[in-house]
Amino acid sequence: MIGRWIPRRAPILPRDGGGEPWLAAVIAVLCFLACLSAVGAVAADRAAHGWVRQLRAEATVQVRPRVNETGSEAAARAAQTLAGVTGVDEAEAMDRKTAEALLRPWVGDAVLPDLPLPHLVTVRLDPEAPASPVSLSRALAEAGVDATVDDHSLWRGEVERSAALITLLALTAFLLTAGGAGAAIVYATQAGMAAQRTVIETLSLNGASDGRIAGLYQTRYALLAAGAGAAGAVVAMGLVAGARFLGGADGVTPALPVTWGDVLMLSPCPLLAATVALVAARITALARLRGGR
Amino acid sequence: MPVQPRRAALTDSATETVRLSGVSFGYADGPDVLRDVNLILPAGSFHFLTGPSGAGKSTLLKLLTLARRPTAGALALFGEAAGEAPRAALPVFRRRMGVVFQDFRLLDHLSAFDNVALPLRLAGVRRESWAEDVEEMLDWVGLGERMNDRPPTLSGGEKQRLAIARAVVTRPELILADEPTGSVDAAMGERLLKLFQSLNRLGTTVLIASHDEALAAASGATALRLEGGRLLGGGT
Numbered sequence A: 001m002i003g004r005w006i007p008r009r010a011p012i013l014p015r016d017g018g019g020e021p022w023l024a025a026v027i028a029v030l031c032f033l034a035c036l037s038a039v040g041a042v043a044a045d046r047a048a049h050g051w052v053r054q055l056r057a058e059a060t061v062q063v064r065p066r067v068n069e070t071g072s073e074a075a076a077r078a079a080q081t082l083a084g085v086t087g088v089d090e091a092e093a094m095d096r097k098t099a100e101a102l103l104r105p106w107v108g109d110a111v112l113p114d115l116p117l118p119h120l121v122t123v124r125l126d127p128e129a130p131a132s133p134v135s136l137s138r139a140l141a142e143a144g145v146d147a148t149v150d151d152h153s154l155w156r157g158e159v160e161r162s163a164a165l166i167t168l169l170a171l172t173a174f175l176l177t178a179g180g181a182g183a184a185i186v187y188a189t190q191a192g193m194a195a196q197r198t199v200i201e202t203l204s205l206n207g208a209s210d211g212r213i214a215g216l217y218q219t220r221y222a223l224l225a226a227g228a229g230a231a232g233a234v235v236a237m238g239l240v241a242g243a244r245f246l247g248g249a250d251g252v253t254p255a256l257p258v259t260w261g262d263v264l265m266l267s268p269c270p271l272l273a274a275t276v277a278l279v280a281a282r283i284t285a286l287a288r289l290r291g292g293r
Numbered sequence B: 001m002p003v004q005p006r007r008a009a010l011t012d013s014a015t016e017t018v019r020l021s022g023v024s025f026g027y028a029d030g031p032d033v034l035r036d037v038n039l040i041l042p043a044g045s046f047h048f049l050t051g052p053s054g055a056g057k058s059t060l061l062k063l064l065t066l067a068r069r070p071t072a073g074a075l076a077l078f079g080e081a082a083g084e085a086p087r088a089a090l091p092v093f094r095r096r097m098g099v100v101f102q103d104f105r106l107l108d109h110l111s112a113f114d115n116v117a118l119p120l121r122l123a124g125v126r127r128e129s130w131a132e133d134v135e136e137m138l139d140w141v142g143l144g145e146r147m148n149d150r151p152p153t154l155s156g157g158e159k160q161r162l163a164i165a166r167a168v169v170t171r172p173e174l175i176l177a178d179e180p181t182g183s184v185d186a187a188m189g190e191r192l193l194k195l196f197q198s199l200n201r202l203g204t205t206v207l208i209a210s211h212d213e214a215l216a217a218a219s220g221a222t223a224l225r226l227e228g229g230r231l232l233g234g235g236t
Helices: A020-056 A071-083 A096-107 A133-142 A153-195 A197-205 A210-250 A260-265 A269-290 B057-064 B087-094 B112-122 B131-140 B156-168 B186-201 B213-219
Strands: A058-064 A088-093 A119-125 A146-150 B016-026 B032-042 B046-050 B072-077 B097-100 B174-178 B205-209 B222-227 B230-233
Touching: A020 A058, A020 A153, A020 A210, A020 A260, A020 A269, A058 A071, A058 A133, A071 A088, A071 A119, A071 A133, A133 A146, A153 A197, A153 A210, A153 A269, A197 A210, A197 B087, A210 A260, A210 A269, A210 B087, B016 B057, B016 B205, B032 B057, B032 B205, B032 B230, B046 B057, B046 B186, B046 B213, B057 B072, B057 B174, B057 B205, B097 B156, B112 B131, B112 B156, B131 B156, B156 B174, B156 B186, B174 B186, B186 B205, B186 B213, B213 B222
Parallel strands: B046 B205, B046 B222, B097 B174, B174 B205
Antiparallel strands: A058 A119, A058 A146, A088 A119, B016 B032, B016 B072, B222 B230
């Protein structure tokens, strides 16, 4: 009787039409959040490195004028001295107007004219071989300038610590969402196996090993998670691409600079989601089968 | 590496397909449903297991399919100790037997074709090597024209024949059938009996549990009788 039409092989496990679309939706949302967390971690790390690099490339010198010398004169003399030090690209005395502009956001306009401002010199260091704070202090002392050199090390440490914290939080959020996806799969596998108990018994009595039955569940949920992961990743990629596109070269904001590379970084999300689902479903199914439940 | 059942020198696998030695079984804290059952089914034999409802026929078949384990005594299948075999070894035993369940145990979401093919798919056999066999099997039980239909659309008798086709499609060494003619008319019952007899002639050991003693008598097979959990005749 060869030649009759035989339909494509149906999946051995029956579909859970009621629950699977909702599970897919949950996993898609979790993957979307995980993608954003991952991009957030990478962008925070990138921002912190940028800020630290910027802080490393500059130093600020506070100058105290001698008797019969104005602050501007002392600052100009210090700038001239520092400009000749090896490892310094440029040294510029900060005039009062520039100093007031820096303080205005914090103290406002009302008190600025009466406020005694320090006399500062901004030093831009050679990024390849920057001058050390010690060499700057020595040069100033030799020139008879009473000054204090600040290499921003205090700020740098705080920025690095803050960035590390943000990266850690983002990675924690990523792992929690991945764990949440795994927990959802565990729950779905248990619920599916409880609902399909007679099917499992039938498969078992027809010669299916525990590994074969677990394989059916792991394949089902891995495929489901791959599809849902792809959906979540595509939405996240669109959001990140939009942020990058709108923000130009610096991304959406200098505080969280995203790159086109971040968009590509999300492409393995479906594979990762499928792996998490596969492992969670297999472990759950085997534990349930061997527990005889 | 495939798991092999533990070997035991309980039986001669060439001559005995089933051996029960002093087997008892009870559910949870209840009384024993089977008591001190001793039974040998030689390879290639044909037996009917009769007895009133509640005698323990279905329970005995559950022990033989390893769905339940004896609470006492020894069970050997195909010459191997099976009563205490590890769970991982059960598929090895089950792939050597075909079972027709009283409640059919068909998968409603699969077509008749896929239901019959199920044991072959589970055993990992390539479709090319069995697709024709499955079609022939469906033709043999009179369901060749319904291979794409699902069990909910079949009558009780058709489901029964489908369950039989699934049980025998792997050409098992042992066929266990629980009331296989219970849902069919006399003519179909006779046809199914002939089907089992022809399988038996090919060397398959057959054990049919049935309350239909007339059918058992007509079959010419050795009759075993269970009453109150005890095997009264035809055993060892």
